[in-house]
Amino acid sequence: MKARTAQILLMLAGFLAGVASIVLVVVLVSGRDPVPSAGAAAIGGPFSLVDQNGRTVTDKDLRGHPFLVFFGFTHCPDVCPTSLFEISEVLGKLGPDAQKLSTLFVTIDPERDTPAAMKDYLASFNPRLVGLTGDPAAIAAVAKEYRVYVKKVPLENGEYTMDHTALVYLMDKEGRFVTPFNLKRTPEDAAADLRRYL
Numbered sequence: 001m002k003a004r005t006a007q008i009l010l011m012l013a014g015f016l017a018g019v020a021s022i023v024l025v026v027v028l029v030s031g032r033d034p035v036p037s038a039g040a041a042a043i044g045g046p047f048s049l050v051d052q053n054g055r056t057v058t059d060k061d062l063r064g065h066p067f068l069v070f071f072g073f074t075h076c077p078d079v080c081p082t083s084l085f086e087i088s089e090v091l092g093k094l095g096p097d098a099q100k101l102s103t104l105f106v107t108i109d110p111e112r113d114t115p116a117a118m119k120d121y122l123a124s125f126n127p128r129l130v131g132l133t134g135d136p137a138a139i140a141a142v143a144k145e146y147r148v149y150v151k152k153v154p155l156e157n158g159e160y161t162m163d164h165t166a167l168v169y170l171m172d173k174e175g176r177f178v179t180p181f182n183l184k185r186t187p188e189d190a191a192a193d194l195r196r197y198l
């Protein structure tokens, strides 16, 4: 009996550790910049940035279709590549419907994320992903419009990393914020949800 009890306690401890780590991840991903429940119209706005092929993309180019937009950087150790992978899966599940929306990955590290660096990095993900960069002032302006928290954090080796909000924003065809887009579900479920807005 004792061995059985110990086994149950171990399983319980494992479960609790799992829950704790999930809670921690949720806090890390979303805790820094709570989603405002009101004033949704205040999220988003005009921008003029450059995609991974060197073409200028502005908010006006996106009118008429909904779009997903999120912020990150190519040196991001885990959250950004995970989001890019998950979004790639969702776009894959959308099939031809993926053409009815734009999906924008905006760098918050323009110093390192040139269009060429973005192109190189995004080659591993769904080809419909658009990577946007620009001069630091333009990036700071768009991050502010989307209320994205950005902080440069020096590393011991002389390099740096970036803390940033990891929300994916679903915007409507007028460029207005609709909802944060939840990637923590199956790509099929996320694609089915997204289809309702296309």
Ligand code: NI
Binding pocket: 071, 072, 073, 076, 077, 078, 079, 080, 081, 164, 166
């Ligand atoms: Ni990141």
